Amino acid sequence: MRLFTAVLATETNTFSPICIDIRAFEASLYATPGQHPATPTLCSAPLTVGRRVARERGWDLIEGTAAWADPAGLINRKTYETLRDEILDQLTAALPVNGVVLGLHGAMVADGYEDPEGDLLARIRDMVGPDVLVCASLDPHSHLTEKRVKSTDFLVAFKEFPHSDFVDRAEDLWRIAIETLEGRVRPSMSVFDCRMIDVFPTSREPMRSFVDQMFEIEATDPDILSLSVIHGFMAGDVPEMGTKVLAVTNNQPDKGDRLARDLGLELFAKRGTFMAPQMDEKSAVTKALASETGPVVIADVWDNPGGGTAGDATILLRELLDRGVTDAAVGTIWDPVAVQICMAAGEGATIPLRFGAKSAPGTGNPVDGRVEIIRLVRDAQMRFGESLVPFGDSAHIRLSGIDIILNSTRAQGFDPSLFSVMGIDPASRKILVIKSTNHFHAAFSKIASDILYCAAGTPYPNDPAKTDYRRAPENIWPRVADPHGQGIS
Structure with a gap:
């Protein structure tokens, strides 16, 4: 097997005045092929775990660039295009490959690109064709766009917030990739849009029990390869912002659809109860x-x-x-x-x-x-x-x-x-x-x-009901009281 891996990640607060150029990546992480340290960063664990997997299985792992910038505002257009094209050129040089395994964040926004990850993934899919595995890990504070789902075989997001499980989820990503490449499973993704935006700390109830429930389903149902909650990122003013549930099944799309919907409606029923009480x-x-x-x-x-x-x-x-x-x-x-x-x-x-x-x-x-x-x-x-x-x-x-x-x-x-x-x-x-x-x-x-x-001051747009969004969907809670009551399902 011959695999390609790379990392391109940051989280964009579209309301932040701090714009990002290449210096922000260099300050946090910019590692050219083979230069990534042995220790993973939050979104680069697929690369470091991939090294071990390839070594153990005798596979060829071709490393591309790994770039991560600490969250801030809009990314400079030239910076995004340069990093994107750098990775695409590396992939071109590596072809043919059996699979592409990426570390992404999922809430990146660049000047001229509302969905940079979707742009990158779509270009990769066009390059490698429909039969080559393409998969990625995501931070749950991301935007799960239709373009990303269409361009990948499967996606896996961190379950925990705080994200203490980023290495464990990279292990899940590679486990499913191995089973797919060896013909034992055929991933199918099901997505349910909860029509809400909230904050979901797993260090407290009710999200603690919800995540434990997801772990239990994964452990006991052989049809379920992975379950993820995409929390969404309320400071990202983009058209597909919001909370979504992602179920990856072994070629059981109908079952995945039902499960994603059931879990999504369970989340929606608890809206507004997840975040810890705040004081001035x-x-x-x-x-x-x-x-x-x-x-x-x-x-x-x-x-x-x-x-x-x-x-x-x-x-x-x-x-x-x-x-x-x-x-x-x-x-x-x-x-x-x-x-x-x-x-x-x-x-x-x-x-x-x-x-x-x-x-x-x-x-x-x-x-x-x-x-x-x-x-x-x-x-x-x-x-x-x-x-x-x-x-x-x-x-x-x-x-x-x-x-x-x-x-x-x-x-x-x-x-x-x-x-x-x-x-x-x-x-x-x-x-x-x-x-x-x-x-x-x-x-x-x-x-x-x-x-x-x-909650001291107002440096962050933390009330979606009052935030001056221009691109985000109107029909999500708390922007509207009951989006599902409007016939949205």
């Missing part, structure tokens, strides 16, 4: 201070760089400063200019510094003060499961007794190593402020005495 910054700090033990983690859920925002909002930090809190650490505030100034001043220096809240309205105001520079780290990284996530040149500063991490590469807070790599013992602080919606939960829950979800 004043309530969050008050509750954290009242706790007898620490650390209390306050998640700044809507200034989440993992959702494409800048990660430079200062509203929670301002509340801590105004309340005279000292036993706290904040990670991170994105400000490359402030980091550069700190790097020039050096560790141990005390300097006047203005930082934060430069990207957009609704993020608070820049913070001014004399700060002590505690630690400087070039090319800092934190852990996320089996992967390492860069957050760039970073500075640990102290202002009025609060430890603050300034970073130059936007990244949400995944793991307590975010703090420890900057010289802060996270377990020793009363309050930890991080910018993340839920990916932090798997790691931080192990050290937190409590976790508070805080």
Whole structure:
């Protein structure tokens, strides 16, 4: 067998002011053929798992480019076309192949392309023809378009949010690919559009039980090769945005259709109950201070760089400063200019510094003060499961007794190593402020005495009923109360 693999991934918040060019990929991951490290990133696990599969089975695996940029706004058209054509040229050189196995995200939007993944997959299908296997993994915060389904044999999405299972789902992707290539199964995809957009953390009910139910069905029904919930991405203003259920069966399309519909309607019936309750910054700090033990983690859920925002909002930090809190650490505030100034001043220096809240309205105001520079780290990284996530040149500063991490590469807070790599013992602080919606939960829950979800400011369009969409479908909840009651099925 001769297989081709490549990775092209990012998540596009079409409301974000931060546009992406090739430098964003180079800052996060840009690996030419054969240069991808042994450790996978979130969307590149199909490549690293594929190396092992090919080695064990004596297959030929031809690696293309692997490119991942941290979520942000619209991708520069030339950047997308250059990366796309780079991968297509590599595939052309590799032909003939028995299969193409890709790592994608699924919420990419580029200037001139509302569905870049669909564009890439359709071009690959045209190149290899109808009889060559084409499959890919997806992040559930994606858009499952008709073009993508039409161009692939099957797709597999992460089940967990936080996405702690990205390697496991790459294993599923390759398992089904092997069985297909060896003639033991014939994948068929069934999709049900739930006509809704919501947030589905699997660290709490009711989504925890729903995902466990999917695992149980996969384990007990030999006809079911894979089940996925495409959560959708509410900050992606595209025509096919929304939550969908994907069932991959062994050539049982009618059964897949029924199962996808049943699961999809079950999700729809629970709409609006999945997300953890949120509080404002004043309530969050008050509750954290009242706790007898620490650390209390306050998640700044809507200034989440993992959702494409800048990660430079200062509203929670301002509340801590105004309340005279000292036993706290904040990670991170994105400000490359402030980091550069700190790097020039050096560790141990005390300097006047203005930082934060430069990207957009609704993020608070820049913070001014004399700060002590505690630690400087070039090319800092934190852990996320089996992967390492860069957050760039970073500075640990102290202002009025609060430890603050300034970073130059936007990244949400995944793991307590975010703090420890900057010289802060996270377990020793009363309050930890991080910018993340839920990916932090798997790691931080192990050290937190409590976790508070805080909605501070408006850096992210988090209410679909009020968001100024221009391209997204009108007939989904909560934009309408009951889309299925309108005869949509």
